[in-house]
Amino acid sequence: MRILGIETSCDECAAAVVEEGRHILSNVVMTQIPLHERYQGVVPEIASRAHIEWILGAVRRALAEAQLDIDDIDGVAATAKPGLIGSLAVGLSFAKAFAWARGLPFKGINHMLAHLYAPQLEETIEYPFLGLLVSGGHTIICRADDFDSIAVLGTTIDDAAGEAFDKVAKYYGFGYPGGLVIDQLAERGDENAFKFPLPSLHKGEHRYDVSYSGLKTAVIHHLHSYLRPGASISPENIAASFRKTAIDTLLSRLYRAVRDTGIRTIVAGGGVAANAYLRRELAGKKDLRVFFPPLSLCGDNGAMVAGIAWHYFCRGEADGWDLAPSSRVMDFKWRQNHP
């Protein structure tokens, strides 16, 4: 079974063809970074307009690179939630129209479940495992019992991990997109130049939650207060010390979840899963089985959408033409659960 997967939840216009949930026949990611760069952040209106202009070309390229004809596609899937609503609507509507016109089954996909599935395009991973979902919009520590069944243990109570990277980079003018730029600068910096405060969320309901607003404020407004004697202020040192604190915060909650649940398999996903320090730290944990997507599958892509969709289709599950996109998913954001 060959599935066409479409992903337009944010600023990547992506389409891919994946066979039997695993074999990537093509994976086209058309990035909108040049369109948003001058604003140092994704402008939703520009994003959805570009998706409208690019989506047909992305799908045509995905078919061509897979050396397939339109008749060779057996099912169509697109990201339905969470994401920018205008951007989601483009990919979802395109996928529904494609499937309807060809008489194919159609499935709307949860973007974060797709990120968690990304490493499974390369390896077989047994459930249950602990998921670390870290992107520009979400920071989630969860227990996964199946490809479509996760229990959220912790989230961020304010900014998402990727968002914190993006905001710090934007403030200092390090470049765009922020996560990657900080990661690259940090490789040349001293991670102990600054000792930024770790958020102290130890109380019952926050056992696995993280917070980034305090760290962001420290890095942006009170930099001098955290400079260690003998260390110097440089972009590299700011980036390295910030990266270490941001990732250590995340890891402390993850390790706590490992201790509490006894689950020793970790699966990471989302754009921040590309972070070099995060990958190194987890790879060094010999008592854990850790799975990361390859760098090419950390960010938004259609392959993870097509891959996970295959499992739904195997179960005979498809969605109707009335499926609407949704910008949010209950449980994925702390404030929605604790109004």
Ligand code: KG4
């Ligand atoms: O999953 P993704 O591509 O889109 C969303 O679903 O949000 O994640 C994008 C986020 C951005 O905030 C970006 O700055 C961050 O992932 N990111 C990184 C790195 N590469 C991308 N953050 C830290 N280190 C990186 N190497």
Ligand code: ZN
């Ligand atoms: Zn994403």
